[in-house]
Amino acid sequence: MVPVPEIPPEVVPVPRDRRGRMVLARGEATGHAHVVGGPGLTLTAERDNPESMFIDVPSHGRVTHEEHGPISLPAGRYRVVRQREYVPGSYRPVAD
16 A cells, blocks of 8 residues: 555445455455455545555555454545566566
8 A cells, every 4th residue: 555645536336256355456366355444534536547545544444354454544635566587578466
């Protein structure tokens, strides 16, 4: 997550998964997911680029994942940044 001063006005809510969770990223190899939650927290994305997500955290939130402890999110606005890894000649998103 990268703090941002404002969230773009043209974003739309990211649909929750069938379990009602707000999923930031799904593991390609394990099927695990990075999930965000908290009171009043919203997850949105650019309409034309659903991979470009933003989180608005009014009071506090956290990111959870099956393979590590929770990560606390203080109040603020954030842009979701996926980790990438270098492969010769390019970068690719990190797979779970």
